[in-house]
Amino acid sequence: MRTDEQPIRLSLIAPHGKMGHAIRAAVDEDPRFAIDQDHADMLVDFSSPAALPSSLDRAIRAAVPILVGTTGLDDLASRRIEEAAESVAVLRAANTSVGVALLSDLVERAARVLGAGWDIEVVDIHHRRKADAPSGTALVLGEAAARGRDAMLEAEVGRSGTGLARKEGAIGFAALRGGTAAGDHDVLFLGPEERLVLSHRAESRMIFARGALAAARFLHGKPAGLYTMRDVIAAA
Structure with a gap:
């Protein structure tokens, strides 16, 4: 034993x-x-x-x-x-990453405090061989933001085209792939005349x-x- x-x-x-x-x-x-x-x-x-x-x-x-x-x-x-x-x-x-876990908690708090008047975008950067997009981490961060709003995650992924209109309450995702990046994640809160960006960088x-x-x-x-x-x- x-x-x-x-x-x-x-x-x-x-x-x-x-x-x-x-x-x-x-x-x-x-x-x-x-x-x-x-x-x-x-x-x-x-x-x-x-x-x-x-x-x-x-x-x-x-x-x-x-x-x-x-x-x-x-x-x-x-x-x-x-x-x-x-x-x-x-x-x-x-x-x-413990840092990403803490970031998720901060994202949830920020979404709760800032409210629906702020748009939220999640950006992730990974190495060229990563097979999924958005990254699992990006989705976790988006879900944290949705929890902060007491809402289900409604994602807008990989926007393309013309005449696009951002849906009210949606959370946007953008995935960048290339090189050897271990994983960068930014959550942008975009409000009237100001922005808050919460970030994490994986170096190894x-x-x-x-x-x-x-x-x-x-x-x-x-x-x-x-x-x-x-x-x-x-x-x-």
Whole structure:
């Protein structure tokens, strides 16, 4: 039986991916964790949408928590995550950066204070190989803004054409792709004669890896349920 002094053993679903390598490097810096692919206390999945069903099934069979950092998930994947959360603790995070989690909280507060009279636009910049747009993080920030307005997210994505009119209450999204950018996110609040811009810049994947370890510390020992990075920073 584990004691509190023993490291939390993580099994990486995609150990040879970019995030897999980053998490291994973060674990090497932190003696509270260890990588154990065969006897894990927790699964960490930063793989692909296609791999998610297998990852969730494995977590349920082993009765261990799972951190899902995969982005580009559809409604079916979301339902599968919700179903898995009835059996084990699941933390879903489109972005595991603690800074982004705090940004999301600030965006929600700003939207609540500024009200519907301010337009909101979300811009994300990522490397040329990123397969989904808007980014999962951009959508999380848009959802935070909508929560602040006590509304459902109504997105205007990738505007193009002529004679366009911005829909009242909509939140706009623009996605830029190129180079090796790890991830830049700006949330613009555009009001009468003034603008507020809340921003985050990712300089390395290590911020996501260290944030994943913070999420794993939070998730370890939690009962079945669905958690987010908002829960992680709230418990800090």
